[in-house]
Amino acid sequence: MKKRDILVVAGGIAIVAILWLAPEETTKHVPPDANHARFYPMVKQEGKKAAEKFCQECHNESGVPFAANHPPKFRCLLCHKLNQ
Ligand code: HEC
Ligand code: HEC
Incomplete structure:
Protein backbone atom coordinates (compact mmCIF):
# COMPACT_ATOMS: atom_id res chain seq x y z
CA MET A 1 0.00 0.00 0.00
CA LYS A 2 1.07 3.55 -0.63
CA LYS A 3 1.56 5.85 2.30
CA ARG A 4 -1.50 7.84 1.29
CA ASP A 5 -3.71 4.74 1.32
CA ALA A 14 -10.16 6.93 13.72
CA ILE A 15 -13.59 8.24 12.66
CA VAL A 16 -15.28 4.94 13.47
CA ALA A 17 -13.51 4.88 16.84
CA ILE A 18 -14.63 8.43 17.65
CA LEU A 19 -18.25 7.67 16.74
CA TRP A 20 -18.04 4.51 18.80
CA LEU A 21 -16.82 6.40 21.83
CA ALA A 22 -19.21 9.33 21.33
CA PRO A 23 -20.53 10.84 24.58
CA GLU A 24 -24.05 9.82 23.59
CA GLU A 25 -23.28 6.35 24.90
CA THR A 26 -22.72 7.65 28.43
CA THR A 27 -25.19 10.52 28.52
CA LYS A 28 -27.97 9.79 30.99
CA HIS A 29 -31.23 8.53 29.52
CA VAL A 30 -34.55 10.15 30.28
CA PRO A 31 -35.80 7.96 33.13
CA PRO A 32 -39.24 6.33 32.68
CA ASP A 33 -40.41 7.68 36.07
CA ALA A 34 -43.45 9.74 37.10
CA ASN A 35 -41.88 13.01 35.91
CA HIS A 36 -40.93 11.68 32.50
CA ALA A 37 -43.33 8.85 31.66
CA ARG A 38 -45.64 11.10 29.65
CA PHE A 54 -41.78 20.74 28.21
CA CYS A 55 -38.36 19.84 29.58
CA PRO A 72 -25.59 23.73 25.10
CA LYS A 73 -29.17 22.78 25.89
CA PHE A 74 -31.13 23.04 22.67
CA ARG A 75 -32.66 19.71 21.57
CA CYS A 76 -32.49 17.75 24.84
CA LEU A 77 -33.57 14.48 23.31
CA LEU A 78 -30.81 14.33 20.73
CA CYS A 79 -28.41 13.70 23.60
CA HIS A 80 -30.66 12.28 26.33
CA LYS A 81 -32.23 9.17 24.80
CA LEU A 82 -35.35 7.47 26.03
CA ASN A 83 -34.91 3.98 27.43
CA GLN A 84 -35.80 1.43 24.78
C1 HEC B 1 -42.35 17.42 35.89
C2 HEC B 1 -40.97 17.91 35.94
C3 HEC B 1 -39.98 17.40 34.89
C4 HEC B 1 -40.11 17.48 33.52
C5 HEC B 1 -41.25 18.07 32.70
C6 HEC B 1 -38.89 16.90 32.98
N1 HEC B 1 -38.06 16.49 33.99
FE1 HEC B 1 -36.25 15.57 33.78
N2 HEC B 1 -36.09 15.39 35.82
C7 HEC B 1 -36.98 15.92 36.74
C8 HEC B 1 -36.46 15.69 38.07
C9 HEC B 1 -37.14 16.14 39.38
C10 HEC B 1 -35.22 15.03 37.92
C11 HEC B 1 -34.22 14.62 39.00
C12 HEC B 1 -34.69 13.50 39.82
C13 HEC B 1 -34.90 12.28 39.00
O1 HEC B 1 -33.90 11.67 38.58
O2 HEC B 1 -36.04 11.91 38.75
C14 HEC B 1 -35.02 14.82 36.49
C15 HEC B 1 -33.95 14.17 35.94
C16 HEC B 1 -33.67 14.12 34.57
C17 HEC B 1 -32.51 13.48 33.99
C18 HEC B 1 -31.41 12.78 34.74
C19 HEC B 1 -31.81 11.36 35.02
C20 HEC B 1 -30.73 10.65 35.77
O3 HEC B 1 -30.57 9.44 35.50
O4 HEC B 1 -30.07 11.24 36.62
C21 HEC B 1 -32.58 13.66 32.64
C22 HEC B 1 -31.59 13.20 31.60
C23 HEC B 1 -33.80 14.39 32.38
N3 HEC B 1 -34.45 14.64 33.56
C24 HEC B 1 -34.21 14.79 31.12
C25 HEC B 1 -35.43 15.39 30.85
C26 HEC B 1 -35.89 15.71 29.52
C27 HEC B 1 -35.11 15.46 28.24
C28 HEC B 1 -37.13 16.24 29.64
C29 HEC B 1 -38.08 16.68 28.52
C30 HEC B 1 -38.43 15.64 27.53
C31 HEC B 1 -37.45 16.29 31.07
N4 HEC B 1 -36.39 15.77 31.76
C32 HEC B 1 -38.61 16.80 31.62
C33 HEC B 1 -38.17 16.55 36.45
C34 HEC B 1 -38.69 16.78 35.18
C1 HEC C 1 -25.24 18.29 23.43
C2 HEC C 1 -25.79 17.22 24.24
C3 HEC C 1 -26.81 17.59 25.31
C4 HEC C 1 -27.98 18.32 25.16
C5 HEC C 1 -28.54 18.96 23.90
C6 HEC C 1 -28.62 18.31 26.46
N1 HEC C 1 -27.86 17.62 27.37
FE1 HEC C 1 -28.28 17.31 29.33
N2 HEC C 1 -26.45 16.47 29.64
C7 HEC C 1 -25.54 16.21 28.64
C8 HEC C 1 -24.33 15.67 29.25
C9 HEC C 1 -23.07 15.25 28.49
C10 HEC C 1 -24.57 15.64 30.64
C11 HEC C 1 -23.65 15.20 31.79
C12 HEC C 1 -23.28 13.79 31.79
C13 HEC C 1 -24.38 12.75 31.85
O1 HEC C 1 -25.59 13.02 31.85
O2 HEC C 1 -24.04 11.56 31.90
C14 HEC C 1 -25.93 16.12 30.86
C15 HEC C 1 -26.56 16.17 32.09
C16 HEC C 1 -27.90 16.47 32.27
C17 HEC C 1 -28.65 16.31 33.48
C18 HEC C 1 -28.08 15.87 34.82
C19 HEC C 1 -28.02 14.39 34.91
C20 HEC C 1 -27.42 13.98 36.23
O3 HEC C 1 -26.21 13.71 36.24
O4 HEC C 1 -28.15 13.96 37.21
C21 HEC C 1 -29.93 16.69 33.24
C22 HEC C 1 -31.10 16.71 34.21
C23 HEC C 1 -30.00 17.09 31.85
N3 HEC C 1 -28.75 16.94 31.29
C24 HEC C 1 -31.14 17.54 31.22
C25 HEC C 1 -31.18 18.11 29.94
C26 HEC C 1 -32.30 18.84 29.39
C27 HEC C 1 -33.63 19.03 30.10
C28 HEC C 1 -31.92 19.27 28.15
C29 HEC C 1 -32.72 20.16 27.18
C30 HEC C 1 -33.19 21.45 27.73
C31 HEC C 1 -30.57 18.78 27.92
N4 HEC C 1 -30.14 18.11 29.03
C32 HEC C 1 -29.84 18.95 26.73
C33 HEC C 1 -25.70 16.43 27.28
C34 HEC C 1 -26.74 17.16 26.71
Whole structure:
Protein backbone atom coordinates (compact mmCIF):
# COMPACT_ATOMS: atom_id res chain seq x y z
CA MET A 1 0.00 0.00 0.00
CA LYS A 2 1.07 3.55 -0.63
CA LYS A 3 1.56 5.85 2.30
CA ARG A 4 -1.50 7.84 1.29
CA ASP A 5 -3.71 4.74 1.32
CA ILE A 6 -2.51 3.90 4.78
CA LEU A 7 -3.43 7.39 5.95
CA VAL A 8 -6.91 7.07 4.45
CA VAL A 9 -7.46 3.74 6.20
CA ALA A 10 -6.10 5.09 9.48
CA GLY A 11 -8.37 8.11 9.17
CA GLY A 12 -11.38 5.86 8.59
CA ILE A 13 -10.57 3.78 11.63
CA ALA A 14 -10.16 6.93 13.72
CA ILE A 15 -13.59 8.24 12.66
CA VAL A 16 -15.28 4.94 13.47
CA ALA A 17 -13.51 4.88 16.84
CA ILE A 18 -14.63 8.43 17.65
CA LEU A 19 -18.25 7.67 16.74
CA TRP A 20 -18.04 4.51 18.80
CA LEU A 21 -16.82 6.40 21.83
CA ALA A 22 -19.21 9.33 21.33
CA PRO A 23 -20.53 10.84 24.58
CA GLU A 24 -24.05 9.82 23.59
CA GLU A 25 -23.28 6.35 24.90
CA THR A 26 -22.72 7.65 28.43
CA THR A 27 -25.19 10.52 28.52
CA LYS A 28 -27.97 9.79 30.99
CA HIS A 29 -31.23 8.53 29.52
CA VAL A 30 -34.55 10.15 30.28
CA PRO A 31 -35.80 7.96 33.13
CA PRO A 32 -39.24 6.33 32.68
CA ASP A 33 -40.41 7.68 36.07
CA ALA A 34 -43.45 9.74 37.10
CA ASN A 35 -41.88 13.01 35.91
CA HIS A 36 -40.93 11.68 32.50
CA ALA A 37 -43.33 8.85 31.66
CA ARG A 38 -45.64 11.10 29.65
CA PHE A 39 -42.83 11.88 27.21
CA TYR A 40 -42.50 8.29 26.05
CA PRO A 41 -45.81 8.16 24.13
CA MET A 42 -45.43 11.85 23.19
CA VAL A 43 -42.11 11.25 21.43
CA LYS A 44 -43.57 8.28 19.61
CA GLN A 45 -46.68 10.10 18.45
CA GLU A 46 -45.58 13.71 18.02
CA GLY A 47 -41.81 13.48 17.82
CA LYS A 48 -38.89 14.69 19.88
CA LYS A 49 -39.33 18.38 19.11
CA ALA A 50 -42.84 18.42 20.56
CA ALA A 51 -41.76 16.69 23.77
CA GLU A 52 -38.70 18.87 24.32
CA LYS A 53 -40.81 21.99 24.75
CA PHE A 54 -41.78 20.74 28.21
CA CYS A 55 -38.36 19.84 29.58
CA GLN A 56 -37.52 23.31 30.79
CA GLU A 57 -40.72 23.60 32.81
CA CYS A 58 -38.79 21.66 35.44
CA HIS A 59 -35.23 21.80 34.20
CA ASN A 60 -34.36 25.42 34.85
CA GLU A 61 -32.43 27.45 37.39
CA SER A 62 -35.27 27.58 39.93
CA GLY A 63 -36.36 23.95 39.43
CA VAL A 64 -33.91 21.16 38.67
CA PRO A 65 -30.80 23.18 37.84
CA PHE A 66 -28.30 22.12 35.20
CA ALA A 67 -24.72 21.37 36.11
CA ALA A 68 -22.41 24.30 35.44
CA ASN A 69 -20.60 22.27 32.80
CA HIS A 70 -23.76 21.19 30.97
CA PRO A 71 -23.32 21.44 27.18
CA PRO A 72 -25.59 23.73 25.10
CA LYS A 73 -29.17 22.78 25.89
CA PHE A 74 -31.13 23.04 22.67
CA ARG A 75 -32.66 19.71 21.57
CA CYS A 76 -32.49 17.75 24.84
CA LEU A 77 -33.57 14.48 23.31
CA LEU A 78 -30.81 14.33 20.73
CA CYS A 79 -28.41 13.70 23.60
CA HIS A 80 -30.66 12.28 26.33
CA LYS A 81 -32.23 9.17 24.80
CA LEU A 82 -35.35 7.47 26.03
CA ASN A 83 -34.91 3.98 27.43
CA GLN A 84 -35.80 1.43 24.78
C1 HEC B 1 -42.35 17.42 35.89
C2 HEC B 1 -40.97 17.91 35.94
C3 HEC B 1 -39.98 17.40 34.89
C4 HEC B 1 -40.11 17.48 33.52
C5 HEC B 1 -41.25 18.07 32.70
C6 HEC B 1 -38.89 16.90 32.98
N1 HEC B 1 -38.06 16.49 33.99
FE1 HEC B 1 -36.25 15.57 33.78
N2 HEC B 1 -36.09 15.39 35.82
C7 HEC B 1 -36.98 15.92 36.74
C8 HEC B 1 -36.46 15.69 38.07
C9 HEC B 1 -37.14 16.14 39.38
C10 HEC B 1 -35.22 15.03 37.92
C11 HEC B 1 -34.22 14.62 39.00
C12 HEC B 1 -34.69 13.50 39.82
C13 HEC B 1 -34.90 12.28 39.00
O1 HEC B 1 -33.90 11.67 38.58
O2 HEC B 1 -36.04 11.91 38.75
C14 HEC B 1 -35.02 14.82 36.49
C15 HEC B 1 -33.95 14.17 35.94
C16 HEC B 1 -33.67 14.12 34.57
C17 HEC B 1 -32.51 13.48 33.99
C18 HEC B 1 -31.41 12.78 34.74
C19 HEC B 1 -31.81 11.36 35.02
C20 HEC B 1 -30.73 10.65 35.77
O3 HEC B 1 -30.57 9.44 35.50
O4 HEC B 1 -30.07 11.24 36.62
C21 HEC B 1 -32.58 13.66 32.64
C22 HEC B 1 -31.59 13.20 31.60
C23 HEC B 1 -33.80 14.39 32.38
N3 HEC B 1 -34.45 14.64 33.56
C24 HEC B 1 -34.21 14.79 31.12
C25 HEC B 1 -35.43 15.39 30.85
C26 HEC B 1 -35.89 15.71 29.52
C27 HEC B 1 -35.11 15.46 28.24
C28 HEC B 1 -37.13 16.24 29.64
C29 HEC B 1 -38.08 16.68 28.52
C30 HEC B 1 -38.43 15.64 27.53
C31 HEC B 1 -37.45 16.29 31.07
N4 HEC B 1 -36.39 15.77 31.76
C32 HEC B 1 -38.61 16.80 31.62
C33 HEC B 1 -38.17 16.55 36.45
C34 HEC B 1 -38.69 16.78 35.18
C1 HEC C 1 -25.24 18.29 23.43
C2 HEC C 1 -25.79 17.22 24.24
C3 HEC C 1 -26.81 17.59 25.31
C4 HEC C 1 -27.98 18.32 25.16
C5 HEC C 1 -28.54 18.96 23.90
C6 HEC C 1 -28.62 18.31 26.46
N1 HEC C 1 -27.86 17.62 27.37
FE1 HEC C 1 -28.28 17.31 29.33
N2 HEC C 1 -26.45 16.47 29.64
C7 HEC C 1 -25.54 16.21 28.64
C8 HEC C 1 -24.33 15.67 29.25
C9 HEC C 1 -23.07 15.25 28.49
C10 HEC C 1 -24.57 15.64 30.64
C11 HEC C 1 -23.65 15.20 31.79
C12 HEC C 1 -23.28 13.79 31.79
C13 HEC C 1 -24.38 12.75 31.85
O1 HEC C 1 -25.59 13.02 31.85
O2 HEC C 1 -24.04 11.56 31.90
C14 HEC C 1 -25.93 16.12 30.86
C15 HEC C 1 -26.56 16.17 32.09
C16 HEC C 1 -27.90 16.47 32.27
C17 HEC C 1 -28.65 16.31 33.48
C18 HEC C 1 -28.08 15.87 34.82
C19 HEC C 1 -28.02 14.39 34.91
C20 HEC C 1 -27.42 13.98 36.23
O3 HEC C 1 -26.21 13.71 36.24
O4 HEC C 1 -28.15 13.96 37.21
C21 HEC C 1 -29.93 16.69 33.24
C22 HEC C 1 -31.10 16.71 34.21
C23 HEC C 1 -30.00 17.09 31.85
N3 HEC C 1 -28.75 16.94 31.29
C24 HEC C 1 -31.14 17.54 31.22
C25 HEC C 1 -31.18 18.11 29.94
C26 HEC C 1 -32.30 18.84 29.39
C27 HEC C 1 -33.63 19.03 30.10
C28 HEC C 1 -31.92 19.27 28.15
C29 HEC C 1 -32.72 20.16 27.18
C30 HEC C 1 -33.19 21.45 27.73
C31 HEC C 1 -30.57 18.78 27.92
N4 HEC C 1 -30.14 18.11 29.03
C32 HEC C 1 -29.84 18.95 26.73
C33 HEC C 1 -25.70 16.43 27.28
C34 HEC C 1 -26.74 17.16 26.71
